[in-house]
Amino acid sequence: MSVNLAALLYLVSGILFILALRGLSSPETARRGNVFGMAGMAMAVVTTLLAVDLDALSLVLIVAGVAIGGGVGAVIARRVPMTAMPQLVAAFHSLVGMAAVLVAAAALYAPEAFHIADGLGNLKHLSLFELSMGTAIGAITFSGSVIAFAKLNGNMSGAPIILPARHILNIAIGVFIAVMIAFLMASGGDAKLAFWLITIAAFVLGVTLIIPIGGADMPVVVSMLNSYSGWAAAALGFTLENTALLVTGALVGSSGAILSYIMCKGMNRSFISVILGGFGESGDAAAEAGPQGNAKQGSADDAAFVMKNAGKVIIVPGYGMAVAQAQHALKEMADMLKEEGVDVSYAIHPVAGRMPGHMNVLLAEAQVPYDEVFELEDINSSFSNADVAFVIGANDVTNPAAEDDPSSPIYGMPVLQVWKAKTVFFVKRSLGSGYAGVENPLFFRDNTMMLLGDAKKMVESIVKVLD
Amino acid sequence: MEAVDPVIFRLAIFVLAVFVGYYVVWSVTPALHTPLMAVTNAISSVIIVGALLAATATAGGELAGEAASGGAGFSRGLGFIAIILASVNIFGGFLVTRRMLAMYKKKER
Numbered sequence A: 001m002s003v004n005l006a007a008l009l010y011l012v013s014g015i016l017f018i019l020a021l022r023g024l025s026s027p028e029t030a031r032r033g034n035v036f037g038m039a040g041m042a043m044a045v046v047t048t049l050l051a052v053d054l055d056a057l058s059l060v061l062i063v064a065g066v067a068i069g070g071g072v073g074a075v076i077a078r079r080v081p082m083t084a085m086p087q088l089v090a091a092f093h094s095l096v097g098m099a100a101v102l103v104a105a106a107a108l109y110a111p112e113a114f115h116i117a118d119g120l121g122n123l124k125h126l127s128l129f130e131l132s133m134g135t136a137i138g139a140i141t142f143s144g145s146v147i148a149f150a151k152l153n154g155n156m157s158g159a160p161i162i163l164p165a166r167h168i169l170n171i172a173i174g175v176f177i178a179v180m181i182a183f184l185m186a187s188g189g190d191a192k193l194a195f196w197l198i199t200i201a202a203f204v205l206g207v208t209l210i211i212p213i214g215g216a217d218m219p220v221v222v223s224m225l226n227s228y229s230g231w232a233a234a235a236l237g238f239t240l241e242n243t244a245l246l247v248t249g250a251l252v253g254s255s256g257a258i259l260s261y262i263m264c265k266g267m268n269r270s271f272i273s274v275i276l277g278g279f280g281e282s283g284d285a286a287a288e289a290g291p292q293g294n295a296k297q298g299s300a301d302d303a304a305f306v307m308k309n310a311g312k313v314i315i316v317p318g319y320g321m322a323v324a325q326a327q328h329a330l331k332e333m334a335d336m337l338k339e340e341g342v343d344v345s346y347a348i349h350p351v352a353g354r355m356p357g358h359m360n361v362l363l364a365e366a367q368v369p370y371d372e373v374f375e376l377e378d379i380n381s382s383f384s385n386a387d388v389a390f391v392i393g394a395n396d397v398t399n400p401a402a403e404d405d406p407s408s409p410i411y412g413m414p415v416l417q418v419w420k421a422k423t424v425f426f427v428k429r430s431l432g433s434g435y436a437g438v439e440n441p442l443f444f445r446d447n448t449m450m451l452l453g454d455a456k457k458m459v460e461s462i463v464k465v466l467d
Numbered sequence B: 001m002e003a004v005d006p007v008i009f010r011l012a013i014f015v016l017a018v019f020v021g022y023y024v025v026w027s028v029t030p031a032l033h034t035p036l037m038a039v040t041n042a043i044s045s046v047i048i049v050g051a052l053l054a055a056t057a058t059a060g061g062e063l064a065g066e067a068a069s070g071g072a073g074f075s076r077g078l079g080f081i082a083i084i085l086a087s088v089n090i091f092g093g094f095l096v097t098r099r100m101l102a103m104y105k106k107k108e109r
Helices: A003-025 A027-051 A056-079 A082-109 A125-153 A166-186 A192-210 A215-240 A243-267 A271-276 A283-289 A300-308 A319-324 A327-339 A358-365 A376-385 A455-466 B006-026 B030-055 B066-103
Strands: A312-317 A343-348 A373-375 A388-392 A423-428 A448-452
Touching: A003 A027, A003 A243, A003 B006, A003 B030, A027 B030, A027 B066, A056 B030, A056 B066, A082 A125, A082 A192, A082 A215, A082 A358, A082 B030, A082 B066, A125 A166, A125 A192, A125 A215, A166 A192, A215 A243, A215 A271, A215 B006, A215 B030, A243 A271, A243 B006, A243 B030, A300 A388, A300 A423, A300 A448, A300 A455, A312 A327, A312 A358, A312 A376, A319 A327, A319 A358, A319 A455, A327 A343, A327 A358, A327 A455, A343 A358, A343 A376, A358 B030, A358 B066, A373 A376, A373 B030, A423 A455, B030 B066
Parallel strands: A312 A343, A312 A388, A343 A373, A388 A423, A423 A448
Antiparallel strands: none
């Protein structure tokens, strides 16, 4: 295949990837978009295979590699529970990062195969710079995602781990990487050790960047690592002079960046403050000073009675629903209420859960129609004419202190105004504070009733009463 | 006037693609942000094209000596592992996205 034809086909594949993302603007077009994405990938792979000289060994490597990886991927995709989606996405990010490191290393050791060597087998300075960036960003993505995975999967505590002088440490590692990149470039690619030092230092940097970030900030971290994996791909797109890789890297990089921005806005925090980490450690003092009072406790019977006689119920799910796997029971409850003539809808806060859109997927899994599920800005004005706000496993995102207490650590964060409903039911394990370590004064209001217990069991007992 | 370095053209493609990504991603409905992350994961595994090149590395032309052939063997090993990793992502990413998207249903009326 001619080089020019291959380049054009890579461009088409890049366009198919754009269409894949474009499809996600609505659930109706999303499925077709996914098919475009698969077609783009197939096209890029086939084009590459037609453009290279295949010998027997490389054919075996490719077929075996795709079979092993593809088989593993297909099994994972089928088996993974929807509640584990944040971990899965973090794990997938780590693979992209590692693949970028390996490809960059291969390009350094066999530059001829990548058409980046000059006549004497030396690499161009610019190519060395690009592949150094590819390996550095890829390595950060890899180790950072491994940490994020461990935190999300519960292999590691979600609490921030604060190293002494961590900012200085991170800057020092960054400077070291920059110096090594310069050294590698100056050596014309001979200083292989410098390449590996860059990679190792970036692995360390990935760890030190992510460990100080607490569990509640994971939506930002996951989005940020998504973005990094894109920039790593783009850096190698420059090295390989490959349009598909360049376009994809740019798409994924900006996608992750936008999601990070949306998540930060949802928490009213600056991106920098999330990256610097340590949120949630200083909240204890504030929690103790918070308003104490008598929280009214209710039972499943109370909740069932009030909701059955309500005209409009808004359900507010949060991470606690995911942990308790309560989404199916919740759907059952909503169906029974609808049979009683109650208008049921769902309100989702942008940072509910552990990744962007986490709650929406869980509700979709429980077969909640997506047109009953609303985003914060679309539903917030409806709470004032709702009879019941049913908060299940959410806390900080309903905290009125975010609107009226300037001393609160979450002051200014957009929240769901559940307190405007006539009655608020709070399904919660205990009266403890949320992930941000902030006391929720809503628990002590007159129109709030606490339903203490496991979210799934509580909803199931409400269903039993309704039955 | 001398010719423009092709790198500049690649940079132009990259910058324009960042803008395309910006507008396309803002139009994604928040309800589909999780599938968005899964599918961006899958498509960023187009890095497999680099892995394929690595796996087909040969000692090459007359200039390549012993050292280069050693490099080619090493490159093939790296390429093989990278193909596995990227394939996990490609198949896993697209299929899990498909599984998620199949769950989004409208109200039956």
